[in-house]
Amino acid sequence: METIFFICSLFLVSSFSLALSLSNAPLLIGVHPLDEKYFAREVIMCKDNSKSFPRDRLNDNFCDCADGTDEPGTSACPTGKFYCRNIGTTPQFIFSSRVNDRICDCCDGSDENDGSLNCPNTCIMGGNVEYKTDHRFSRVQDLGSVDTKLTKNGVTLDDFIQKVKGFLKVIIIIQLVIASVFVVWRICHCRARTKRRRHR
Incomplete structure (x- = not known):
């Protein structure tokens, strides 16, 4: 069980370090x-x-x-x-x-x-x-620009749409990261439980 936990931890750490190095790469x-x-x-x-x-x-x-x-x-x-x-x-x-x-x-x-x-x-x-x-x-x-009419706040409709698109992209990226971490954790957890049952 400790070996599986260690491998899962190593996988998570290496995945995050790879993602971090790719994002920080010049x-x-x-x-x-x-x-x-x-x-x-x-x-x-x-x-x-x-x-x-x-x-x-x-x-x-x-x-x-x-x-x-x-x-x-x-x-x-x-x-x-x-x-x-x-x-x-x-x-x-x-x-x-x-x-x-x-x-x-x-x-x-x-x-x-x-x-x-x-x-x-x-x-x-x-x-x-x-x-x-x-x-x-x-x-x-x-x-x-298709429509450059100002909204009540003095922001053009195109600017507002671009802000919403940028915000949605960030939300989707965060959700994908959380989902992938959860899936990896769930796989590691199931394997650890299976290994415990075999040793009983």
Whole structure:
């Protein structure tokens, strides 16, 4: 019984540590999730096949590839594109010239990653809304807005819907974590009871 309990505990601890390490793993800034494997190699080829570069020259603020492949998270390459993840709302690409220009273009603030400006994450709050930053407005436009009428509280209907969607996503994630912990605990508990009956 102690062995089964130990194995179940070990499984739970390893599952939580894996989930924690995945959530704390640094994301490659400015890269679309489908391209993450492409940038995981030690030697990376420019997407126009002109040359290759070592991984340590990725986002080093020097343009090695004419197409901007090596600088997805900086403004070094004039032809580059930066990917805003905008978790909680609509992801988008912006021109790399908008990276670290002291204007928050992504609602998650990831385009201002040099530490000179702290952009608030407004994605869960409705995302892609204009807000003041350093006495200037963000260039981000409300994407796909169907109805922008103000409610009684002065909030647009789209903003309210985005807030509710973000809140529901968080609730669903919490419920999945609780359900998976309960299932693992129940399996371990049943196995321990079965083993006790056999020893009687």
